[in-house]
Amino acid sequence: MLGVKAPAVRNFGVSQRQTLVSCGVDHVNKLPEPFVHRNVANLVLHNDFSCLSVLQYAIEVLGIEHVIVCGHYGCGGVTAAWEQRSLGLVDNWLQPIRDIAHLYREPLFRLPGDEQRIDRLCELNVLFQARRVCRTTIVQQAWDSGKSLTVHAWVYRLGDGLLRDLGFCASDGESAEGDFARAAGVGTIGDEDARHSPTA
Numbered sequence: 629m630l631g632v633k634a635p636a637v638r639n640f641g642v643s644q645r646q647t648l649v650s651c652g653v654d655h656v657n658k659l660p661e662p663f664v665h666r667n668v669a670n671l672v673l674h675n676d677f678s679c680l681s682v683l684q685y686a687i688e689v690l691g692i693e694h695v696i697v698c699g700h701y702g703c704g705g706v707t708a709a710w711e712q713r714s715l716g717l718v719d720n721w722l723q724p725i726r727d728i729a730h731l732y733r734e735p736l737f738r739l740p741g742d743e744q745r746i747d748r749l750c751e752l753n754v755l756f757q758a759r760r761v762c763r764t765t766i767v768q769q770a771w772d773s774g775k776s777l778t779v780h781a782w783v784y785r786l787g788d789g790l791l792r793d794l795g796f797c798a799s800d801g802e803s804a805e806g807d808f809a810r811a812a813g814v815g816t817i818g819d820e821d822a823r824h825s826p827t828a
């Protein structure tokens with residue numbers, strides 16, 4: 629687990645140009661020249677052409693080498709999904725997070741309280757989205773062509789200003805699946821669920 633003060637990310641040694649898929653964060657503007665796409669609850673959906681276009685442009689035109697999916701603890705979208713609160717149209721957008729919550733209900737309910745469950749759901753959501761980035765045709769084609777491209781999953785907490793690396797650092801399809809399995813604790817959910825984990 630890596631924790632650095634958010635401003636220190638300038639010294640992270642990552643490319644000057646990055647793509648961040650993030651949610652409601654002012655901090656990320658302090659990163660060195662990030663190329664940022666944001667939406668509610670930092671979701672990466674394979675039919676979201678806004679998100680896909682940002683990815684394609686950043687990777688194929690700008691030539692970035694690092695994609696960072698950055699979420700945050702206390703995310704309102706994740707909290708609403710966990711609490712199954714109805715907020716209107718946005719409920720449809722948040723449905724993938726409800727699916728993750730359902731899939732991980734057993735390990736989540738083993739945690740002591742809702743605060744910890746929502747924190748973990750925030751982490752799981754970032755991990756699922758990072759894996760989705762890896763499964764886009766854009767990233768798959770970049771890797772197939774031998775391009776250097778790494779996808780990261782980070783989460784931060786406004787309260788302590790710490791940015792945490794979730795242990796997902798994928799530079800090819802195999803490492804994406806392996807890192808996801810380790811970081812998302814695939815072994816902690818039922819085999820049946822694992823075979824049908826939500827990917828859309």
Ligand SMILES: [Zn+2]
Nearest residue numbers: 651669703704
């Ligand atoms: Zn959020």
